[in-house]
Every structure is written in C-alpha cells, then in structure tokens.
Amino acid sequence: MGSRLALDDGVYLRNSVQTAAKILVVGHFAVGKTTFIGTMSEIPPLRTEEVMTQAGQGIDDPKGAPGKTTTTVAMDFGRLTLSEKLVLYLFGTPGQQRFVQVWEDMTRGALGALVLVDPERLEESFPVMDLVEHYGIPYAIAVNRFDGTPAHSLDEIREALDLLPETPVVSCDARDQRSSADSLIALVRYLQSRLN
Amino acid sequence: MTTDDEHEPELTHEAAELVRPYVITNGRDLLDDDRFSLITLVTVAAEPPRTMPLDPEKLRLLELCSGGFLSIAEIAGHTRLPVGVVKILVSDLTQEGYLYSRAPIPSAQLVDRQILEEVLNGLQARFG
Numbered sequence: 169m170g171s172r173l174a175l176d177d178g179v180y181l182r183n184s185v186q187t188a189a190k191i192l193v194v195g196h197f198a199v200g201k202t203t204f205i206g207t208m209s210e211i212p213p214l215r216t217e218e219v220m221t222q223a224g225q226g227i228d229d230p231k232g233a234p235g236k237t238t239t240t241v242a243m244d245f246g247r248l249t250l251s252e253k254l255v256l257y258l259f260g261t262p263g264q265q266r267f268v269q270v271w272e273d274m275t276r277g278a279l280g281a282l283v284l285v286d287p288e289r290l291e292e293s294f295p296v297m298d299l300v301e302h303y304g305i306p307y308a309i310a311v312n313r314f315d316g317t318p319a320h321s322l323d324e325i326r327e328a329l330d331l332l333p334e335t336p337v338v339s340c341d342a343r344d345q346r347s348s349a350d351s352l353i354a355l356v357r358y359l360q361s362r363l364n
Numbered sequence: 365m366t367t368d369d370e371h372e373p374e375l376t377h378e379a380a381e382l383v384r385p386y387v388i389t390n391g392r393d394l395l396d397d398d399r400f401s402l403i404t405l406v407t408v409a410a411e412p413p414r415t416m417p418l419d420p421e422k423l424r425l426l427e428l429c430s431g432g433f434l435s436i437a438e439i440a441g442h443t444r445l446p447v448g449v450v451k452i453l454v455s456d457l458t459q460e461g462y463l464y465s466r467a468p469i470p471s472a473q474l475v476d477r478q479i480l481e482e483v484l485n486g487l488q489a490r491f492g
C-alpha cells in the first residue's frame with residue numbers, strides 16, 4: 169500500500185490521457201451506488217475518506233470543542249478510460265449529506281449526476297435531489313428495480329418525483345454493465361441537449 | 365491539535381486517527397483552492413531534484429506516483445490518506461519540483477461540449 173504499484177496491472181492511466189471528467193453517482197442509503205460504480209469501473213473501485221466536523225460547528229476550528237462530533241465521510245469512485253485522451257471518473261456519495269465541504273469538492277467541475285432511486289423508497293431520494301439541485305448539477309434519474317418489488321411505470325415515478333419534463337428517467341440494473349452504461353449514455357445525451 | 369492531545373489523555377484510538385492529518389501537514393490548514401481537484405492528474409516530474417524529500421509521507425506518495433499518472437482521488441484511495449491531506453502533500457511536492465500535475469481544464473461551454481461528445485463516443489464504443 170502506498171508504494172509504486174505494478175505497472176502492468178492497469179492501475180495507472182495511459183500517458184496519453186490529457187483530460188479528466190467527472191460524473192456523480194448519487195442516491196440514498198443502499199440504493200446501489202457502490203454496485204453501479206463497481207460494475208462500470210475499469211479499476212477495482214477505490215474509496216476516499218474525509219474527516220469532517222459536523223456543519224455549523226466550526227469546520228475550520230482545529231481545536232475541536234469538547235463534544236463536537238467528527239465523522240468520516242466516504243466516497244466510492246471508479247474510473248473509465250474512454251479514449252486515448254479522456255478519462256471519466258464516477259464518484260458515489262450518499263445523499264443524506266450535511267458535509268458542505270465534501271459536496272463542494274465533489275460537485276466542482278462535475279459534468280452531471282446520475283441519481284439512483286429505488287421506486288419503493290422514492291421519498292428518500294428528495295434530500296439528494298435537493299442537494300444536486302442546490303449545487304446546480306444537471307441530473308438524470310436511474311430507477312433501480314430491486315428483485316421482488318412491483319414494477320412502476322417511469323411516468324409514475326416522474327410524477328412522484330415532481331421532475332422537469334426534460335429530466336431523463338431510465339430504468340437501470342446497477343449490477344448489469346450494459347444497463348448501467350445505457351443510463352450514463354442517457355445522462356450524457358441530456359447534458360448535450362442542454363448546451364444546444 | 366497536539367496541545368489538545370496533552371489535555372485529553374482519554375482520547376480514543378479513533379480520535380487519535382482523526383488528529384493524524386494535522387500532524388502530517390505540520391498543522392497547516394487544509395487547502396481550499398482550485399489548483400487541485402479530485403480529478404487533477406499527477407505524476408513524477410521529468411527532472412526531479414536529486415535529493416529526496418525527508419518526510420516519509422511525501423516519499424510514499426512520490427513512490428506511488430512514479431508509476432504513471434493518477435488522479436488526486438486515486439492517490440488518496442491508494443494511500444488511505446484524506447483527500448485534503450493529499451492535496452497539501454501534492455501541492456508541496458509540485459512546488460518543490462518532484463511532481464508534475466496536469467492543469468485542470470477550465471470549465472467552459474465549448475470545452476464541456478467537446479468533453480461530452482468524447483464521453484458519449486467513448487461509452488458507445490465501449491458498451492454500445
């Protein structure tokens with residue numbers, strides 16, 4: 169750990185890569201973020217951790233008042249080299265986030281976000297959608313259908329989530345690479361359409 | 365932080381780990397600037413100084429980066445150091461001439477358009 173890693177195991181980027189892009193994969197607890205990133209990543213997914221002081225309690229004060237709570241915020245991420253020159257990073261972060269710093273860091277420079285939702289727990293998606301909107305990140309909804317749960321039409325879900333008409337809603341199985349890639353493609357097409 | 369340690373002998377192991385970042389970075393505040401993002405790409409400089417840094421954390425990071433380009437996030441993931449600490453160490457090592465980092469692409473509509481096009485083509489070529 170920490171020393172130079174074997175050159176031939178694909179840990180390092182190709183030297184030709186010039187540009188790194190970032191897409192966020194967000195959603196509430198246990199919705200499938202880690203699964204999605206693992207399915208799509210070309211490297212074993214990694215995790216970064218930030219030690220955070222609860223927002224509103226003096227993040228910048230290194231002294232640490234007694235009783236102040238610090239928490240470790242973990243982000244999963246994966247990598248996808250998409251051309252000789254371009255690498256895409258997928259970052260997953262839980263939705264119930266009071267940690268402003270982490271969200272600022274994560275959202276800065278992000279192309280967009282894929283919001284994973286579980287149709288059985290739609291209301292749990294509102295906080296994360298609020299956060300993504302707060303940071304001005306354009307997003308698409310990927311509906312993760314879990315086994316043994318009834319099918320909902322995408323229109324029903326669109327209505328329940330009170331989405332803008334242009335926001336894409338696609339179904340997705342985070343365990344399946346083709347399905348997950350299709351969700352990303354739907355998001356990217358939407359991001360393109362916003363520039364026109 | 366260190367003074368806190370002295371006054372709080374009952375610090376738990378977990379709390380001791382929380383303090384560690386400040387020790388590594390000599391108590392400096394974590395960087396809050398735009399020079400290094402999670403996806404800034406970093407590798408060793410073509411002509412680094414002849415002497416190696418003394419700081420063991422810096423050495424470890426330099427060793428990791430000697431194999432090729434990695435993002436700041438990947439460096440944090442591999443070393444298990446918090447992102448904020450990695451940014452400081454990378455910033456120092458870059459200033460000292462050991463590391464080279466690819467300047468982040470400024471976000472502009474034209475650039476985004478090109479990147480989105482490339483992302484789409486790449487995804488389709490790979491999974492389509």
Ligand SMILES: Nc1nc2c(ncn2[C@@H]2O[C@H](COP(=O)(O)OP(=O)(O)OP(=O)(O)O)[C@@H](O)[C@H]2O)c(=O)[nH]1
Pocket residue numbers: 195196197198199200201202203204262312313314315340341342343
């Ligand atoms: N049927 C089905 N199960 C899924 C899907 N995605 C994830 N799961 C399962 O749901 C569980 C939770 O998935 P994770 O990927 O750990 O979810 P997460 O969002 O990373 O969870 P936290 O990090 O704890 O918030 C796992 O058991 C997965 O196997 C999916 O698309 N379909």
Ligand SMILES: [Mg+2]
Pocket residue numbers: 201202203244
């Ligand atoms: Mg997870």
